[in-house]
Amino acid sequence: MDAVAWGLMGGVVALLIIATVVVHLLRRRLPDQLNPALLDSISSRLRAWWLLLAGLAGALMLGKTATVMLFFLISFWTLREFITVAPTRPGDHRALFWVFVLATPAQYLLVAFAQYELFAILIPVYAMLFLHARIALSNDPVQFLERTAKIQIGLMICVYCLSYTPALLTALPLDPKGYSPNTRLLFFFVLITQLNDALQFAWSQLPSRHYLVPNINPTRTWEGLLGGTASVTLLGALLSWATPFGSSWVAAGMALAVALAGFAGGITMSAIKRDRGVKDYGTLVEGHSGVLDRLDSLCFAAPVFFHLTKVYFHYFPYVPS
Amino acid sequence: MIPHLLRILLAQIAQLLSGASVRWVDCQPDTCQRIYFANHTSHLDAVVIWSSLPMAVRALTRPVAAKDYWAAGPIRRYLSQEVFNALLIDRQDIKVHQTPIQEILDAIADRHSLILFPEGGRSSGEEVGEFKSGLYHLARRRPDLELIPVYLDNMNRILPRGEFLPVPLLTRITFGPPMWLEQGEHKQAFLERARAAVVRLRDL
Incomplete structure (x- = not known):
């Protein structure tokens, strides 16, 4: 981590402290005028951000391997949340075992060793082939396609897509002298996805509400999407000094892409939850959000951001300042 | 010392x-004498219930387990007897004068609580099976024990x-609210009621 990354992190800590204090004061001073459910939702988000920040800061300080390890643990946890709400049959047991103990660690090992050609195809091709064959071997044809599709999509979102976040550190060589520009890239990416979640949520609270997909998510509005995306794009431009991108236009464009992909992630995971009849992933207890509820946008945006960045630096190589 | 450390480690x-x-519905953890009775779908059930109890309660709570499985081999025997302090019941060899009920009552005295699986064996998990009569006999002999229904979700997967x-x-x-054997309640009615108390927790 270099001075810029430290500065950025200090800014985030300051922002979180202010938000936490404000929420605490609102709870104390105006208990009757505010919707308690809204405050609870904000508190739970703040708690998640503190945890994410602490984990990420610690991992980045320890180095690349620790960061890959952190995201491996997150993937493992979100996948178990996902499979817990997805219906599987006893015949899937052995296949699921290999999904957890083989496919997931293998993906992150390949990310750690920067084997881009392999980690880009491991889960979409080889895990997919293995999964289908293994479940066929279990001799239970009932709803075969539904079962394999559910496990495969869980593996794709929770493991494959998310693993592109630590791949920003390992598989995107920018500076032969070290990976500090990559650290900034990763931090910028995580910050933008989380700001995007926060701002879309904030803009959705406007009195004017035009619902986007009320059957899938009753809180997403056009106001939230447009306002959130516009403000995140602006913030991306303002934060361009902290990124390895040369210009604020590029940083703004990246932030816009991340905002749209993050939004897509949010509504896709809402659709899956609606289909399964659950409100949250995670603890199986009503009212407690799981890790996947907080990181759905990150999962979707990670490969988009990785590939856009890779293409950009291919044509406009990074110049150390 | 070693069993104590192993206990903490294995619970973690x-x-x-x-x-x-862990949810406690109309019920709180307590060190009073209780029988926790649950649906049974996996070998891990007893350990999972036991580890979800607070430490002080855990120290007083003994799982009831089948001797044919848990006394086979040195590791299982060590774990069940030294670490989990389990009460091993012989399922094959039940004598008239030395019934398992009497053994259990002697073992818990006025101190320990029990974890019990009244289905008598593991089920596939979709339905909770019929209860065997052990729970009824225990409740009849010791009407002062609190009977706590427990539902385990997803262990079968x-x-x-x-x-x-x-x-x-x-x-x-x-964990559900405590129940007791009612005065003059018949065996079958009581077992049905106990089973319904467990099933009810699934949909809460």
Whole structure:
């Protein structure tokens, strides 16, 4: 981590402290005028951000391997949340075992060793082939396609897509002298996805509400999407000094892409939850959000951001300042 | 010393592996003498319930387990007797004068609580099976014990019957309100009521 990354992190800590204090004061001073459910939702988000920040800061300080390890643990946890709400049959047991103990660690090992050609195809091709064959071997044809599709999509979102976040550190060589520009890239990416979640949520609270997909998510509005995306794009431009991108236009464009992909992630995971009849992933207890509820946008945006960045630096190589 | 450390370690591992969220519905953890009775779908059930209890309660709570499984081999025997302090019951060899009920009552005296699986064996997990009469006999002999229904969710997917490798999914343990044997209640009616108390927790 270099001075810029430290500065950025200090800014985030300051922002979180202010938000936490404000929420605490609102709870104390105006208990009757505010919707308690809204405050609870904000508190739970703040708690998640503190945890994410602490984990990420610690991992980045320890180095690349620790960061890959952190995201491996997150993937493992979100996948178990996902499979817990997805219906599987006893015949899937052995296949699921290999999904957890083989496919997931293998993906992150390949990310750690920067084997881009392999980690880009491991889960979409080889895990997919293995999964289908293994479940066929279990001799239970009932709803075969539904079962394999559910496990495969869980593996794709929770493991494959998310693993592109630590791949920003390992598989995107920018500076032969070290990976500090990559650290900034990763931090910028995580910050933008989380700001995007926060701002879309904030803009959705406007009195004017035009619902986007009320059957899938009753809180997403056009106001939230447009306002959130516009403000995140602006913030991306303002934060361009902290990124390895040369210009604020590029940083703004990246932030816009991340905002749209993050939004897509949010509504896709809402659709899956609606289909399964659950409100949250995670603890199986009503009212407690799981890790996947907080990181759905990150999962979707990670490969988009990785590939856009890779293409950009291919044509406009990074110049150390 | 070593069994004590192993106890803490294994409880932590069980909690991590099962990712258990624990709910107490109209009931609080307590060190008073109780019988926790639950649906049974996997070999891990007793450990998961036991590890979800607070430490002080855990120290007084003894799982009832089948001797043919838990006394086979030195590791299982060590774990069941030294670490989990389990009460091993012989399922094959039940004598008239030395019934398991009497053995259990002698063993818990006026101190220990029990974890019991009244279905008598593991089920596939979709339905809770009929209860065997052990719970009734215990309740009749010791009407002062609180009977706590427990429902274990998803354990049948973590380690189903006939599998030996667990899949680390998330589980949920629900402890329900205490019940007792009513005055003059018949065996069958009581067992049905106890089973319904467990099933009810599934949908809460």
